[in-house]
Amino acid sequence: GDSVTQMEGPVTLSEEAFLTINCTYTATGYPSLFWYVQYPGEGLQLLLKATKADDKGSNKGFEATYRKETTSFHLEKGSVQVSDSAVYFCALSEGGYSTLTFGKGTMLLVSP
């Protein structure tokens, strides 16, 4: 079945550092790929998405490119802020319906 693998956390960075969170996936077809963010005590918010190979999703300075050849969707940001501290989830959906398969999540901690 479908699965998503994310790098283990926590990722600890200083403000203004470069961020990469790795995500790889296994799917039978051509899934859509997503990054969700979960702030403490809150539900999930969609951060960005890509629906086909080579698409780049971007939002709030975050970017991720759908790489079919490496089955990856790594999240990057050039300069993180303390307010970016949260848990980030990579996810996919396949087969038409929007049912999501999530990775285990990666906690990001940014210090001033």
Place this chain on the structure above:
Amino acid sequence: DAGVTQSPTHLIKTRGQHVTLRCSPISGHKSVSWYQQVLGQGPQFIFQYYEKEERGRGNFPDRFSARQFPNYSSELNVNALLLGDSALYLCASSFDGYNEQFFGPGTRLTVL
């Protein structure tokens, strides 16, 4: 506009009891999905409903059931609670089940 709302926010039950969780989707959305998020893990899909019909079901035992009402709100029911059912239960709504899902803040269930 109001987002997805869930009630209650927190709930404590004992093993063997029954629980009902409630979700109201965004106005105009006709599809509701339920996810279970165990501490430290990514959300896992439980059910998706569209126009009061079950459209998809994840790998959960028959103790889990759900329904959707004519106003598109939804209930998730769990019978014979186990300690392992302790989790954050997330509801997500989308217009038709094919498009972006918007998540509610969740219901934190603790089973003692």
